[in-house]
Amino acid sequence: MENKLKLLSPEVISQILETAFQWFVVVDRAAKIIYINDEYCRFLEVSREEAIGKHVADVIENSEMHLVMEKGIAQIAAPHYIKGTYMLPNRVPIIVDGEIVGAFGSVVFRDINDWKKLSSHVRQTMDKIESSSNQYRESFYHLSDIKGISPSIRKIKETITTIAPTKLPVLIEGEIGTGKEIFAQSIHSLSNRAENYFVKMNCSTIPKELLEEELFGKYVDNQSVKKGRIQRAEGGTLFLEEINELPITLQAKLLKTLQEHKVQPLGTEEEISVDVRFILSSNTSLAEMVRNKLFRDDLFYKIQAITLQIPPLRERIEDLTELIHTFLSQYSVEAGRRGIKIERKAWYTLQQYNWPGNVRELQNVLQAIVHLAEGDTITVDVLPLHIRQKRTTFSKNNNTLDEMLFQVEGQILQEYLNNEKDKLIIAKKLGISRSTLYEKIKKHNL
Incomplete structure (x- = not known):
């Protein structure tokens, strides 16, 4: 390897150092700069001629290159505050014949946001790999499981990618059946907490008299604490479903936990520190509940800074095609009936239905008709009666x-x-070309 490196001319090495995405600096044993690339100089607002020969601390604010040489230990991705922001540089001692002769520094992440974006991107990529190999499914959802091409869904997925690496609480609002848990788990799977627990609790399904114990835990026999859902999610994420059903008396205690990162179990004055990321969902507008004094305004203001509004299926009808293909494929495999198709009239009927039960209703319908279909084609007559009879026309509810x-x-x-069966006649009546007609037919799956 060393012999091959000797074949590289100084010009080639210089080009590599100058055109790489990173910023570079090299210092000698006295911590004086012997090389720094132009990119780094532009950021530091200093010319290379001015920087060469100076002590690194006189050129780079808060530099620790001299400490790396003193200790002989590399610093990898160590936060470095410079010019009003944090960067993540690597600092490595240069050792020749067992002696430290200098140090080499490089900056890969030029601010913390760079690192967060890459972290999120890496996790997203890993999700795709794991999804393909079926090594980490276990009914856990990832960003790739959120299906749809509508502007609203694309925007939500972009937001998730941005906010997933943070510790901030997230509020998810949407009608019953819109799949709020999929969005919550997608946030967790892209976060730095993905290796830890994702714990969920539905506030509407637990008896109100048991909610406090279930959420905050309970002191047992004056000796030990029975952990609540918050403590069980330590280091991970707690998903509180239907937070709109949490009694106001408990909302104050939850707010204190969110603010102070401590939990107080029942039966004790002791407070236990917790590290938990909160994701909360509601099937009704919390802002409206605040106006009607049914939800604490201080808790609402604490959790609403990042709010994902999940649109009902009727307002993103262009997503229906991908959703049907996804669920139909899944349920066909589960039923051992591969290759099932939906005839044109059945497609049209499904598209015209209003789907008041949202994605959950769509899943239930498709799961049923896969079993009811005769042969390999789903016809109109196997659709539920209420879907066949109710034909939704133009709806102003669309976004x-x-x-x-x-x-x-x-x-x-x-x-x-x-x-009319003749496509050419239809195209003439509509005043479009036959090729345009075929494109529209394909777009609408007709």
Whole structure:
């Protein structure tokens, strides 16, 4: 290896150091700079000529290069506060014939946000790898499990990628059946807590008289503490579902835990420190509950800074196609019936339904019709009666004009296809080319 490196000319080595994404600095035994690349100089607002020969501490604020040489121990990704921000540099002693002759420093993450973004990206990539190899499924959801192409879903996924590495609480609001837990678990799986527990508790399913003990724990026999859900999530994430059902008397105690990072079990005055990231969900508007004095305003203001509004399925109808394909494939495999298709009229009927039960209702319907279908095709007659009878037309509940136009366009195309088989005739009636008609038919899965 050393012989091959000798083949590199000084010009090539210089080009590598100058064009790499990192900032570089090299100092001698006296901690004086003998090399620094232009990128680093531009950040430090100093010319290379001014920097060379000076003590590193006179050029780089809060430098610890001299400590690396004194101790002979490398510092990897050690936070370095400089020019009003934190960077994550690596500092490594240079050892020749057993003697420290200098030190080498490089900056990979130029501020903490760079590191957070990369951390989130790495976790997202690992999620895809693990998903493909089925090594870490166990019914746990990841960002790739959030299906949809609508602007609202794309925006939510972008937000999750940004906020996942933080410790901040997250509020998820959405109607029943919108899949709020998938979004909560996606945040956890992209966070630095992914290797620790994801604990959940539904405030609406636990008797109110047991909620405090279940959440905060209880002192038992004056000797030990029976851990509540908060303590069980130590180092990980606690997902409190339907926080709107938590009694106001307990909301104050939860607020104190969020502010002070301590939990007080029942039956004791002792407070126990906890390290937990809180994700909370509600199936109704907490802001409206605050206005009606049904939810504490101080707790609301503590948890609402990052709020994910999950739209109902009827407001992101363009996501229906991907959701149906995903669930149909899953349930077909589970039922041992591969290759099941949905006929055109059945597709149209599913698209026109309003889905008041949201994604959960869609899942239940598809799971049932996979078993009810005769042969390999799902026809209209196997759909539930209430879906066949209720045909939703134009709905103003959609988020955007594009979504509303998409819905109306699909209805018009379906009406023409029901009454005319010749695509050329349909295209002429609509005033579009046959190729455009085929593109629209494909887009609407008609």
